[in-house]
Every structure is written in C-alpha cells, then in structure tokens.
Amino acid sequence: MAEYDGIILGGGPNGLTVAAYLAKAGLKVLVADRRYEIGGGLATEQVTIPGFYHDTHAIYHMMVEYAPPLRDLALDTTYDLSWIYPELQVVMPFSDGTYLALYKDVEKSCESIKKFSAKDAQSFRNFAKISDEAMDLFLAPATYVNPIPSLEQVAKLETHPTTKWDDELTGYTPKEIVDAWFESDRVRALLLYLSCMWGLDYDLEGLGYLVPLMINRGWHLRLCRGGSHHVAHLLGKCIVENGSRIVTGAIPKRIIIENGETKGVEFEDGSVVKANKFVVSSLNPHQTFYDLVGKENLDPNLDTRVSNWRYSDWSLFTVHLAINERPRFKMAEANPELNNALIYVLGYDSEADLVNHFEDIRGGRLGAGGFNCCFPSVHDPTRSRTGQHVGLISQEAPYKLQPDGAQMWYRVRAEHAERCKELVRKFAPNMTEANILYDSISTPLDTENKFPNMKQGCFKEGAYLPLQMGFGRPNELCSQHSTPIKGLYMCGSCTHSGGMITYGPGFNAVEKIAEDFGIHKWWPEPRGVKEAKALGLF
Numbered sequence: 001m002a003e004y005d006g007i008i009l010g011g012g013p014n015g016l017t018v019a020a021y022l023a024k025a026g027l028k029v030l031v032a033d034r035r036y037e038i039g040g041g042l043a044t045e046q047v048t049i050p051g052f053y054h055d056t057h058a059i060y061h062m063m064v065e066y067a068p069p070l071r072d073l074a075l076d077t078t079y080d081l082s083w084i085y086p087e088l089q090v091v092m093p094f095s096d097g098t099y100l101a102l103y104k105d106v107e108k109s110c111e112s113i114k115k116f117s118a119k120d121a122q123s124f125r126n127f128a129k130i131s132d133e134a135m136d137l138f139l140a141p142a143t144y145v146n147p148i149p150s151l152e153q154v155a156k157l158e159t160h161p162t163t164k165w166d167d168e169l170t171g172y173t174p175k176e177i178v179d180a181w182f183e184s185d186r187v188r189a190l191l192l193y194l195s196c197m198w199g200l201d202y203d204l205e206g207l208g209y210l211v212p213l214m215i216n217r218g219w220h221l222r223l224c225r226g227g228s229h230h231v232a233h234l235l236g237k238c239i240v241e242n243g244s245r246i247v248t249g250a251i252p253k254r255i256i257i258e259n260g261e262t263k264g265v266e267f268e269d270g271s272v273v274k275a276n277k278f279v280v281s282s283l284n285p286h287q288t289f290y291d292l293v294g295k296e297n298l299d300p301n302l303d304t305r306v307s308n309w310r311y312s313d314w315s316l317f318t319v320h321l322a323i324n325e326r327p328r329f330k331m332a333e334a335n336p337e338l339n340n341a342l343i344y345v346l347g348y349d350s351e352a353d354l355v356n357h358f359e360d361i362r363g364g365r366l367g368a369g370g371f372n373c374c375f376p377s378v379h380d381p382t383r384s385r386t387g388q389h390v391g392l393i394s395q396e397a398p399y400k401l402q403p404d405g406a407q408m409w410y411r412v413r414a415e416h417a418e419r420c421k422e423l424v425r426k427f428a429p430n431m432t433e434a435n436i437l438y439d440s441i442s443t444p445l446d447t448e449n450k451f452p453n454m455k456q457g458c459f460k461e462g463a464y465l466p467l468q469m470g471f472g473r474p475n476e477l478c479s480q481h482s483t484p485i486k487g488l489y490m491c492g493s494c495t496h497s498g499g500m501i502t503y504g505p506g507f508n509a510v511e512k513i514a515e516d517f518g519i520h521k522w523w524p525e526p527r528g529v530k531e532a533k534a535l536g537l538f
Contacts, residue, residue: 002274004030005275009292010031011035012033012282013041020239021073027277032252035249037248038246053384066144067503072523079237085104087103091338092346110122113184116184123181128216140528141537143502145538148471153470171205186349197372199499221342225382250267257485285490286309288488312464313463317396320390322388322436326377345370347369348370354370362398371394399458409445414441460494461494
C-alpha cells in the first residue's frame with residue numbers, strides 16, 4: 001500500500017497550493033485529480049482549432065499583487081510565470097456610440113466618467129481611494145487569514161475609519177451602494193456589473209462589504225501569459241521537484257475513516273493510499289461529507305450544516321472563438337486605443353437593462369441580456385500560434401431554464417450563441433461569420449458535467465450568501481479548514497475565502513495544517529497581514 005504524509009483530493013488552484021507549500025516544507029504528499037489534466041479552473045485548452053489556446057474557465061486574475069503563492073513559490077523567478085496588465089481594463093460601449101472606459105490609471109477613468117457626470121468622476125476618484133485603502137488594510141489580508149466569528153470581526157473593524165466604513169456597507173445591497181455613490185445611469189450600469197460579475201446578487205443584503213473589493217478589482221485584472229493553465233503547470237512542477245507526486249484520472253471512492261480518524265483514500269480502481277497525517281479535500285461539502293466520508297461518520301450537527309449548503313442558481317454561458325482578424329470596434333474609429341481593452345461589457349444601455357437581465361436569470365429565462373467579452377491574443381500573441389486571434393464571450397446565465405430545466409441547454413445552446421455573436425457584431429462589424437473561423441460553446445450544465453465539484457455550474461462551490469461567507473464558509477464547524485473528523489481538512493472554494501482564483505482557501509488550509517502538525521512555516525506572512533494585526537483588525 002502506498003503511503004504519504006497527506007493526500008490532497010483535487011488538483012485545482014487550491015489543492016495545488018496546499019501541496020506546493022507542504023512539499024516545500026519537506027512533507028511527502030499526493031495530489032489526486034479525477035481529470036487527466038491538473039489545474040481545475042486553471043484550464044487552457046484547444047477547444048476550437050489546433051493552435052488556438054482558450055482559457056476555458058478562469059481568465060481574469062484579480063488578486064495577483066496579493067496572492068501569497070505567486071510570491072512565496074517564486075513562480076516568476078524560478079520558472080517563467082508572467083502577467084499581462086493592460087492599461088485599458090474595461091470598456092462599456094453603448095448603442096448610441098458613446099462609451100465608458102476604466103483604466104489602470106484612475107485619473108484616466110475619471111476623464112471617461114466625466115463625459116457622463118462631473119460629480120461621478122469625483123465620486124469615482126474618492127471611491128478608488130477609499131477602496132484601495134480598504135483592500136490594503138483589510139479586504140486583501142482577510143483573504144489569506146482564517147476567519148473569526150462575525151461579531152468579533154465587526155468589533156475589530158470598528159477601530160479604524162476605513163474598515164468601519166467598509167463594514168457599515170454590509171447591510172446594503174450592491175445596487176443600493178452603487179446608486180448612493182453615483183448619479184449617472186450608465187456609470188451605475190458599469191459599476192453594478194463589476195459588483196456582481198463574480199457572484200453577488202444585485203439585491204442581496206448582508207454582503208455589501210464585498211462591493212468595494214469587487215469594483216476595485218475591476219481595474220486590477222491580469223492575464224497569465226501563455227494561458228491560465230500555466231499557473232497550474234508551474235505549481236505542479238514545484239510539487240514534483242520538491243519530492244511529492246501528482247496522479248490524474250484518479251477518482252476517489254471513499255475517504256477511509258477508522259474510529260473517527262482519517263486514515264487514507266480508496267479510489268474507484270480499487271487502489272488504497274494511506275495518509276499518515278491528513279487528507280485534504282478541495283471538493284464541495286456534499287461530495288466531501290456525503291459521497292466520500294459517508295453520513296454514518298458524521299456528527300448530527302455537521303450533517304445538518306452540510307445539508308443546508310446552497311449553490312448558486314446561475315453560472316456562465318461561454319462561447320470561445322477562433323478568429324481570423326481581431327475585432328475593430330466602431331467606437332474606436334476616433335480613438336484606436338479602444339480596440340485594446342481587456343474586457344468589453346456589451347448589451348446594457350442602462351442600469352435597468354442590467355437589472356432586467358438579472359431578473360431573467362432568476363426566472364430561468366434567456367432574455368436580451370448582455371455579457372462581457374475578451375480577446376486575449378490582442379495582449380498575448382502566444383494564444384494563437386498562427387498569428388490569428390482568440391475570443392471569449394462570457395454571460396451570466398441560469399442553470400435551470402424554463403420550462404424544462406438544465407437539460408434544455410442542449411436544445412438552445414447553438415441558437416443562443418448566435419444571438420451573442422450578433423451582439424458583438426453590432427459593436428464590432430468585422431466580426432462576421434467569415435471572420436469567425438470556429439466556436440466552442442459551454443453552458444452552466446456543461447460546467448457541472450466537466451467539474452462535478454461545481455454543482456449547478458457554481459464555480460464558487462457554494463453561493464455567496466451572508467451565512468455562507470467568512471466564519472460560516474462552509475459552516476462554523478469547518479471554518480478553519482479543519483473538520484470535526486480528525487485528520488480531515490478542506491481547501492476548496494466552498495471554504496474561506498471563496499472562489500475567483502485568489503488561492504486563499506488553499507493558503508488558509510496550509511496555515512491550519514502547519515499549526516496542527518507543528519510544520520515549520522518557511523513562508524512569510526501575506527502582504528498586509530502583519531500590519532492589519534498590528535492595527536488590531538485580526
């Protein structure tokens with residue numbers, strides 16, 4: 001029987017993070033992934049034409065300057081990890097030919113906003129300043145620290161004016177916050193879109209403290225040179241070069257529990273691997289506790305909390321494009337730099353258009369909603385070996401469609417993709433059928449089929465709800481990434497700090513495992529954590 005210090009189930013960004021840190025600490029760990037390629041959402045694939053490389057899940061990297069593994073594991077100096085940070089981050093064109101643009105440079109963004117409202121330009125300047133402060137003081141450091149009970153955290157946030165401001169937003173909805181700060185309908189439309197594109201419902205109370213983070217990240221987005229999978233590839237190299245192992249095509253059958261203690265994993269091929277110290281699951285709570293541990297091994301309190309776990313009712317409908325020539329937008333005729341944005345948000349002329357789209361999603365309808373799109377090869381020529389281009393349409397869409405449910409996606413996917421391409425064509429007329437060489441469609445149902453941990457296509461392994469965040473993610477019994485079952489840990493997006501490829505859940509799991517087993521922490525504290533502790537915020 002093979003033996004390891006620890007077994008990590010799932011080779012996505014968080015599972016790989018756990019393995020890389022612990023392997024470098026001298027432990028012998030095994031990463032087991034059911035797919036034949038590691039990376040999970042860090043996937044770059046040739047899904048259209050050979051030589052065209054598409055990020056088929058995660059594409060926009062929002063926490064590059066904060067994420068500990070990207071610094072601690074020296075993926076840029078030991079290996080060749082590099083990031084592309086386009087000057088022009090987001091453009092929202094409107095049907096009348098006008099547009100809003102957000103740049104890395106806040107002052108340039110203010111100039112664009114000023115065309116719609118001078119007051120909003122100043123408000124944006126103020127919002128950028130205080131949200132930057134909130135990011136550095138608390139929001140980013142909190143991503144990489146195991147959470148404390150909510151009431152304790154609130155009391156600590158009251159001690160600093162910036163974190164107090166952020167905490168006081170908690171009871172408001174994203175729409176209420178955006179509407180209070182800005183007066184222009186079109187400015188509101190763009191900033192509400194940025195607030196919600198990562199998983200917040202526009203009318204949800206209780207998570208308003210996340211709105212500054214979501215909007216702020218809207219002008220801090222990077223592409224990984226060579227594709228998002230390159231991060232996973234380098235994490236894999238780090239794991240193997242430090243004496244540990246990765247196996248693919250390994251489907252777990254059960255986590256072996258003896259006398260209330262985790263002993264190893266049995267796989268569907270009949271093989272059994274012993275874990276001398278721990279097993280770490282990056283899977284969702286239902287997979288971990290019901291499918292692999294078994295209800296018979298659960299305390300009733302844990303059983304109840306797992307049964308109450310909820311997934312998002314929406315996910316992403318995507319169309320990957322192989323393109324002969326890059327898009328040329330009508331709005332760029334007088335300003336060519338507008339052809340170089342990282343993200344285009346299309347199809348919304350007002351905040352009401354966006355809200356109507358969200359309501360259609362809630363009702364299981366494919367209405368006239370818009371989406372964001374990106375053309376990565378404009379910024380990263382390695383995405384196409386032929387000198388041509390790749391594109392991505394990414395639309396928030398319901399998992400279950402009316403009237404027939406998720407299976408209805410098989411019937412409507414092609415027609416809906418054509419509607420989306422037609423909307424792109426409205427703003428970039430050269431995106432003709434002849435220019436689009438091939439496309440590859442993925443629906444929320446396809447996401448669930450490809451990644452079973454993303455139930456209902458929920459790429460966060462669990463909805464963002466007030467009782468499913470912070471100390472409640474996935475529940476107070478597992479909030480520190482350990483579980484009531486000795487030797488069993490969790491590190492998936494269902495744990496703090498959630499999804500969006502921040503590497504937070506994996507890093508936080510490593511911190512807890514190192515603490516429990518007395519493992520030397522060879523890594524420094526994450527950016528901002530020492531300062532936040534000195535201020536009494538943690």
